[in-house]
Amino acid sequence: MTTPLLKVENLRIALAGDGVTYNAVENVSFEIGRGEAFGLVGESGCGKSITALSVMGLLRRPLSLAGGKIVLDGQEIQNVSAAEMRRLRGRRIAMIFQEPMTALNPLSPVGRQIAEMFVLHQGANWNEAMDRAEDALRQVRVPSPERRIRDYPHQLSGGMRQRVMIAIALACGPDLLVADEPTTALDVTVQAEIIDLMAELCAAKGTAILMISHDLGLVANMCKRVAVMYAGRIVESQVADAIFATPTHPYTQGLIDSLPRLGERARRGRQKLREISGVVPSIANYPSGCRFNPRCPAVTEVCRSVVPEATPLPAEGFVRCHHHG
Amino acid sequence: MAEGLLSLDDLAVHFKVGNALGGGIKTLKAVDGVTLDVKPGECLGLVGESGCGKSTLALAIMGLLPPTRGTIGIDGQQISGSTPPDRMRMARTVQMVFQDPYASLNPRQTVRRTLADPLRLHGVTDKAEVEARVIDMMAKVGLRSEQADRYPHEFSGGQRQRIGIARALILKPKLVLCDEPVSALDVSIRAQIINLLLELKDEMGLAYIMISHDLGVVEHVSDRVAVMYLGRIVEQGGWQEIFENPRHPYTRALIAAIPDPFHRAAISADAKARGEIASALNPPPGCHFHPRCPLKADICTAEYPAFGEVSPGHRAACHFRDRVS
Numbered sequence: 001m002t003t004p005l006l007k008v009e010n011l012r013i014a015l016a017g018d019g020v021t022y023n024a025v026e027n028v029s030f031e032i033g034r035g036e037a038f039g040l041v042g043e044s045g046c047g048k049s050i051t052a053l054s055v056m057g058l059l060r061r062p063l064s065l066a067g068g069k070i071v072l073d074g075q076e077i078q079n080v081s082a083a084e085m086r087r088l089r090g091r092r093i094a095m096i097f098q099e100p101m102t103a104l105n106p107l108s109p110v111g112r113q114i115a116e117m118f119v120l121h122q123g124a125n126w127n128e129a130m131d132r133a134e135d136a137l138r139q140v141r142v143p144s145p146e147r148r149i150r151d152y153p154h155q156l157s158g159g160m161r162q163r164v165m166i167a168i169a170l171a172c173g174p175d176l177l178v179a180d181e182p183t184t185a186l187d188v189t190v191q192a193e194i195i196d197l198m199a200e201l202c203a204a205k206g207t208a209i210l211m212i213s214h215d216l217g218l219v220a221n222m223c224k225r226v227a228v229m230y231a232g233r234i235v236e237s238q239v240a241d242a243i244f245a246t247p248t249h250p251y252t253q254g255l256i257d258s259l260p261r262l263g264e265r266a267r268r269g270r271q272k273l274r275e276i277s278g279v280v281p282s283i284a285n286y287p288s289g290c291r292f293n294p295r296c297p298a299v300t301e302v303c304r305s306v307v308p309e310a311t312p313l314p315a316e317g318f319v320r321c322h323h324h325g
Numbered sequence: 326m327a328e329g330l331l332s333l334d335d336l337a338v339h340f341k342v343g344n345a346l347g348g349g350i351k352t353l354k355a356v357d358g359v360t361l362d363v364k365p366g367e368c369l370g371l372v373g374e375s376g377c378g379k380s381t382l383a384l385a386i387m388g389l390l391p392p393t394r395g396t397i398g399i400d401g402q403q404i405s406g407s408t409p410p411d412r413m414r415m416a417r418t419v420q421m422v423f424q425d426p427y428a429s430l431n432p433r434q435t436v437r438r439t440l441a442d443p444l445r446l447h448g449v450t451d452k453a454e455v456e457a458r459v460i461d462m463m464a465k466v467g468l469r470s471e472q473a474d475r476y477p478h479e480f481s482g483g484q485r486q487r488i489g490i491a492r493a494l495i496l497k498p499k500l501v502l503c504d505e506p507v508s509a510l511d512v513s514i515r516a517q518i519i520n521l522l523l524e525l526k527d528e529m530g531l532a533y534i535m536i537s538h539d540l541g542v543v544e545h546v547s548d549r550v551a552v553m554y555l556g557r558i559v560e561q562g563g564w565q566e567i568f569e570n571p572r573h574p575y576t577r578a579l580i581a582a583i584p585d586p587f588h589r590a591a592i593s594a595d596a597k598a599r600g601e602i603a604s605a606l607n608p609p610p611g612c613h614f615h616p617r618c619p620l621k622a623d624i625c626t627a628e629y630p631a632f633g634e635v636s637p638g639h640r641a642a643c644h645f646r647d648r649v650s
Contacts, residue, residue, distance in 0.1 A: 043511045159601045187374035188538055189598045189617075192582035196597075214512055217584035251513075258516035260545035262583060266569055270545065272523075273516035279481045280511055295513075 003074055004031040005175055005208050006055065012067035013050050013059065015283060022283045024063065025051055025232045032176065037199070037209040039219030039240065042229035043280055048212045051229075052178045054078075055210065056095050057085040073175065091121045094169035098181040100161035104153040110164045111137070111149025117171035136167040140197060159190040166198060173205055180212040195222055216255060220244060225317070228252050231281055231291035234310075238317035248319040250296045251276075290322065298323050329362040330499055330532050331386065331419075335395035336360070338378075338385050342606065353606050355381040357556035358395070365499060368526065368533040370547030370564065372540065372579065376602050378556040379536050383502045386534070388415045400499060417447060420493035424505040426485035430477040436463065436488055437473040440495050447496055458495065465528070466491045466521060483514035487521070494525065500532045508539060519546065540583055544568050549638075552576045555605055555613040558632070562639030572641035574598070574618045612644070620645050 013025040025047040032038045042048045053059050055070055057077065070078045077088065089095075097103040105113055114136050115129035124132065130149065137145035140163040153161055162182060169177055179198065183191035199222055202209050213219045219226055220240040227237040228249065236249040247253045254276040264271075278295040281287060287294055293303040302322050310318040338356040343349060355378045363369050373379050384390045386397060388410035397404040400418045404410045423429035431439065440459045449455055460470045466487040477485055486506065493501055503522065507515040523546060526533060537543050543550060543564075550567040552560040552575065560573040571577050578598035598617040603609055609616050615625040624644050632642045 043513060157601050187602065188540075188582045189374065189578050190601055192597055193599070215584065216512075221584040255513060258513065260519070260541040262541055262544060262568065262580065262585060265544055266565055273520050273545070275516045275520060276513040277517075279483060280513065 002033070005034045005036075005073055006032040006210070007071040008051075008055065008068070009071070010068040011051065011054060011070070012065075013047065013054055014064050014066035016062040016064070017284070020284075021066075022286075023066070023232060024283060025054075028068070028229075028232075028234055030227055030234070030237065032208050032210060034175070035203070035206045035208055036225070037202070037211060037223040039211045039213065039223035039226040040229060041213060041216050041219050041226055043214055045231075045280060045283070046229040047232045048229050049180055052095070052180050052210060052212050055176075055178060056089060056093060057082075058095075087121075090117060090174070091172050092174055093176045093178065094172070094174040095178040095180065096162070096165045096169045096182050098184050100158065100165045100185070101153060103165060104161060106153055109150050109152055110156065111151075114149075114164065114167050114171055117168060121172045132171075133167075136171055137164070139170075139201065140164070140167045142167075158186050159194060162186060162194050163197070166194075166201065170201055170205065170207065174207060176208045176210060177202060178210045178212070181214070182211075183218070184213070184215075191218075198222075216243075217259075228255075231286055232283070233291065233320065235292065235321070236317070236319045238313065239315065242315060242317070248313065248324055249292075249321050250298055250323075251292045254295075254297075290320070329398070330365045330367075330400055331361075331363040331534075332398040333359050333361040333386070333395065334398070336382075336385060336392055336397060337394040338381050338390055339393040351606055354556050354608070355605060356385065359553075359556075359558055361551060361558065361561070363500065363532050363534060365532055366526075366530050367548050368535055368546055370543035370550040371534055371536045371553060372538065372543055372550060372576075373553035374538065374602050376555075376605060377553045378605070379553050380504065382553070383421065383504055383534070383536060386500075386502060387419055387421055388412065413447065416443070416498075417496050418498055419500045419502065420496065420498040421502040421504065422486075422489050422493050422506045425509045426482055426489050427477075427509070429489055430485060430492075432477050435474050435476055436468070436491075439488065439492055443492070443496050462491045462495050465494070465525065467517075481514075482510050483517055486510060486518050490518075490521065490525070494529065494531075497529065498531070500534070502534045502536065504536045505538070506535075507542065508537070515542075522546070540568075540580060552579070555603065555608050557613070557642065559614065559643070560641040562635070562641075566636065566639045570635075570639075572635050572639070572646040573614075573643045574620050574645075575614050576641075578617070612642070620648075 009029050011025055011028040012023055015022045015024040028051055040048045050063055054065055059065055065078055069076055111130055111133045114133035118124040118129035118132050134145045134149050137148055142148050142160055142163050183194050211219055211223055223240050226240045226243050227234045230251050236252050247256050257274040258276055276295055289305045290303045290308050293299045308320045308322045310320050311324050312318050336356060336359045340353045341350050342353050343351050371379050385392060392406050437459055440462055441455050444455050468487055507518050535546055547564045550564050551558050554575050560576045577596035581596040600617045611626040611628055612630050615621045630642045630644045632640050634640050635646055
């Protein structure tokens with residue numbers, strides 16, 4: 001009896017342009033088990049953030065869900081009513097965003113914004129909710145929470161604001177936390193703290209994480225399984241450790257080889273970084289066949305015309321490449 | 326400081342903030358006593374989190390902010406609070422590559438004009454020579470000559486950064502300040518720009534100051550590294566010393582904070598720092614880092630540590646620099 005907590009199947013997200021409709025995301029499928037951390041990695045424009053938004057039911061024009069299923073705990077949620085979705089958001093699934101300053105309400109003290117969760121979703125009265133908000137702040141290790149609950153977002157530092165976001169997201173003990181680049185706006189030492197905090201709290205509460213990031217290293221450290229997206233499709237999905245040891249898609253291989261890694265120069269001297277040639281295609285000009293083909297070192301005729309199917313990998317996961325194996 | 330290209334001697338840049346009526350005027354010590362030198366053809370990595378003063382330092386070196394105290398010696402010119410720089414001469418000596426290639430290019434100028442204007446301003450008036458140097462520079466940064474009449478919006482982010490680099494190099498400067506030159510670019514494009522910067526450095530004999538928070542990049546490109554915290558250099562040394570044998574707890578925390586999927590860094594995760602950088606308006610007494618430091622002792626709150634030598638060329642401002650390892 002292992003129904004996954006979240007199952008996304010053949011997700012397709014349409015982007016309406018001037019008289020044309022593009023597929024911003026297509027054929028995206030993945031599963032997240034209860035309490036599991038799953039990472040979705042890709043560059044800007046690859047569709048990772050809108051995939052997260054679709055799970056939250058937050059796609060707005062010109063984006064719309066054009067196909068596929070999103071199943072939360074056995075229940076299809078892609079077509080539920082707005083009211084039903086509002087009930088799910090916050091209670092069963094919650095999200096934290098990249099920029100906490102724009103995600104928080106600047107006119108409301110942070111304690112009130114946390115307390116709102118208890119009032120709206122659990123029917124608590126405001127007095128009780130404010131007490132619980134203070135506890136929630138203490139849990140995310142905001143110093144002197146009894147004073148901080150009265151602070152407005154602008155009075156807090158970036159790291160503290162992101163802690164408040166985490167407190168709001170985890171207030172009602174959701175089953176799934178969607179984290180879209182949660183630390184990109186933060187300094188590196190703060191990033192490390194926030195990631196540790198998120199992982200620790202989610203592990204304690206049994207909350208699963210869908211982590212969205214452009215930083216493969218960060219995701220691989222935190223998540224058990226990772227999927228790599230390129231130009232609207234998942235090109236490879238593997239166990240996190242394996243993706244660094246044996247990346248199978250040429251794009252993943254290129255990404256891993258192209259970044260200077262700590263300790264590499266001391267070990268092997270300064271090597272020229274391996275470049276991925278070309279640029280990320282824009283959505284209006286996605287190439288036919290495999291979308292990585294104009295940049296791929298191993299490209300052949302079939303790559304230009306036929307979309308590669310997902311080929312299962314020996315251990316776990318799959319790759320979408322004609323030349324695998 | 327004999328044949329150094331750039332030498333900063335006890336450089337300080339302070340700002341007055343606030344107003345006399347409400348709360349009084351305070352002094353923000355953005356850069357507070359930095360002594361540094363850069364030799365011709367050398368790459369100095371400058372590392373630190375937001376708010377540490379690295380951008381203020383860069384602007385002071387560019388001659389765009391007058392020093393409050395101390396001097397900047399650059400290629401024979403001495404700049405201090407009372408002797409402003411000769412701007413035309415500065416422009417031929419120091420140039421800058423900015424972080425955001427979308428914001429740092431004039432959208433209404435073609436590539437040709439962006440590159441030709443500085444030449445004309447600096448006395449290259451022969452049309453054929455201007456044209457030849459523009460085309461030559463474009464070729465050096467990997468742009469084709471037929472792209473000369475295009476506007477910035479017609480280029481991708483990576484190509485725009487190439488234009489930004491070409492603009493910085495067109496006057497054949499000796500020192501280039503690179504302020505986070507790849508952090509605004511797509512991950513798969515970064516290797517191209519890093520390789521290009523290194524090739525140009527060798528080809529044109531350039532010295533770089535590479536400002537970055539990405540330690541992987543800094544380790545890859547730097548000959549020496551300086552780490553800044555709240556306006557002061559806290560550690561400085563050869564790249565290998567800094568990355569393999571860092572002596573300041575802040576440097577160790579920075580290295581420990583990087584996700585390290587290959588498990589290759591020399592520093593373990595227990596060196597992580599707590600909390601966030603303090604405000605430069607109100608730095609902690611004694612060693613500025615002590616509220617976040619895992620090694621904090623009584624002396625750290627009382628006395629700012631000397632910038633003492635660890636080994637020749639390697640200095641760290643920590644009371645326990647000989648104990649850390």
